[in-house]
Amino acid sequence: MLSVKKLNKSFGSLVVAQDIDLALPKGTRYALIGPNGAGKTTLINLVTGMLRPDSGQIFLGEGENQAEITALQPYRRVRQGLARTFQINTLFPRLTALESVTLAVLEREGHAHNWWRGLPAFGPAADEAASILGSLNVPAEKPTRELAYGQQRLLEIALALATRPRVLLLDEPAAGVPRDESAALFAAVENLSRELTVLFIEHDMNVVFRFASRIIVMVGGRILLEGTPDEIGRDERVREVYLGRSRHAA
């Protein structure tokens, strides 16, 4: 569903992505793990178009419907079905959760350019937004900045889901979420449609082993290896990468 061929990116002498090759089949749950600075978020930025690669190609879709998106602007990739969440909450502070998600739905439906009809005329969009928020248990009427941190993380996911993606990239969805709110978050991740291809960056190994069917390990801008949780768990190199370095807060 999402594939990447020989993606490269450096900033001067700092290589942040080297010969990245990926192929994510439809419906799989991938975890992307690796130490800080390995280039995981950079990879998401490259795939979504926020960073331009030095070389390489990115494809979205599979079989006959596969299209190269390397040259597409970020918003066009979203319209093609590639959505992401941000590691640090990147939300609309003074908009309510309902307004935020409704906006995403309206953009998807191509109504956002309409400056003549009032918002109440777009009931179906608002209803869809409300149901997405309802399924994630995020209160709809509060301004985003008044939501609890865990609810804001859920809103991040809601915004991405509102774009009806085929591929969803989650950047540390549980980052910073306190224990008592993380259950809701994990439930949300678990309930993601099986039609959706998901790649998530995560540091918490419990989360990784619980949700991922395949794991990719990235170190220093390269993919070290890829495999099932079992294979990764037993691999010597992975242990070295994680246990050979000092522990750091996620």
Added chain:
Amino acid sequence: MAGASEQLARQVRWRPLETAFWLAALAPFAVAPSYLSLASQVAITALFALSLDLLVGYAGLVSLGHAAFFGFGAYSAGLIAKHCWSEPLSALVVSAALAGLLGYALSHIVVRFRHLALIMLTLGFGLLLLEAANSASALTGGADGLQGFRVPGVLGFKFDLYGRTAYAYSLLVLFLCFLVARRIIHSPFGLALRGIRENALRMPAIGSASQAHLRKAYTLSAALAGIAGALLTHTTSTVSLEVLSFGRSADVLVILILGGAGRLYGGILGAIIYMVARDQFSGVNPQYWYFWIGLLLVAVVMFLPNGILGGVSALRKKAQ
């Protein structure tokens, strides 16, 4: 789920306080007939501030050169009256279209930038237009201004010395443009603009072509500013270089912030307070006027960042 639409509809509803406000706007005819020409100026400035609000308050852009569109509309209306025809309403439409076109053209450049580059570009375009008007004196009259034309009246009503027709005209146009602005703000496009203001980074991530949105906002804002400029020309039958000056751009920004940006009525409120105060203190040396405005700006930014309307709504929230 009726709840969602209900919530959105609630924000869009016309409030009784608003009706009261617009009815009160008719008061000057009865209670202050000698101030009608000031009232026209207030209405024109309010429209100008409203147009800037679309950019600053709703889209979150900074513009230090909005007088460019105001002045472009003013000169367009003046040139039409001088060389083409003296009917104002059609001239208003043409001026709006021309100013909007200028806004559209400039928007392709401006929306690609942020921060200092954006500030400088908006400032630069304003100054460029001023210089161009100054130099093209054969067309614009240069430093002497555009003279030698008169707009006798509108829809059969003459512009008289008392300013009755002028105020009725300005108020009506302001109200109609206000309705348009209100529509824009409560539309999906308005929501998109607010999204850009709240977090420009998130917008492409939800599939939004934000630069297209911003270009449209610029165009609409320029057209509205152009209407305000044309109104000034029609009600005073002159155009001076001052309509393109940095002073005008700075004044309208101060007015908008004073009233409260992003709150629909902020520009109108700011215009009323500013223009009335300036009229009251007009005997005072202009230097000292700018002292108090400077102090007010510092105070507003430090203590009342959402302007007067923002302060009022914060007080109401506390009272709840």
Added chain:
Amino acid sequence: MFSSLAAVLFDGFAYGMLLFLLSVGLSVTLGMMNFVNLAHCSFAMVGGYAAVTLANRFGWPFLATLPVAFIVAGAIAILLERLLFRRLYRASDLDQCLLTIGIVFISIAAFAWFYTTEQQSTQLPAFLQGSIQAGGMSFASYRLFLIVVALLVTGLLIAGIEHTRFGARVRAAVDNQRMARGLGIDVDRTFMLTFAIGGGLAGLGGALSIQVIGLDPSFALTFLVYVLIVVSVGGLGSIGGSFAAATVLGISDMAGKYYFPWLGAFLIYLVMVALLMWRPVGLFGRR
């Protein structure tokens, strides 16, 4: 023909050096803190009026007023920074613009109150009056003096930036503020001192400009545009960029006034807009 070209270049370069002194402080502090300080030229005004007061009221010789102009302007800069500006480092561009515009208005009114709106002037020492003959052309002594002072200051700034500990801290803070803080550099203090030096330089520029462009309370606004052009075209946080941009602007302005007087300032604004469109971070700026 050649002599008029040389004259334009010389006068333009001198004017550019003046612009450099007025702008360099803003460029560095903008690059460091991203604080849009539109009141920068008010510091220039402070320096100018300080010099005028010392010279005309207390009879100080011109050269002696210059360091005082630097110090007084720098002191006012620190005062404003500590009291007001530092609360707005995280504020929006708009808020910073508005606050500093407010300060500009206040300063204009204050100086109009104390000094009236008349043009101020100072008495130059004999050796700075008149001109020097060389190669068949005459060069105004004062303009030469301007160039020498500016080049001296440039040399001191570059030496300071490259070879002192403080300079290293400045460079680090401009490059990456968060990282600099993480390394234990007291960014706030570094910034305050940089702000003071920048303001002081503006004050020096203000004092020096009396003879060339005059001084009245509207100075803070009239020159703001030119200073902003130098800073945005030169690139934020770059001394070399300010130098280059100021030189280009000074010479273009002179050339424009001499060869295309009907264009007015149009050329300058057009060049600025074009340059910014091509390189929004300025010629020597960094993202």
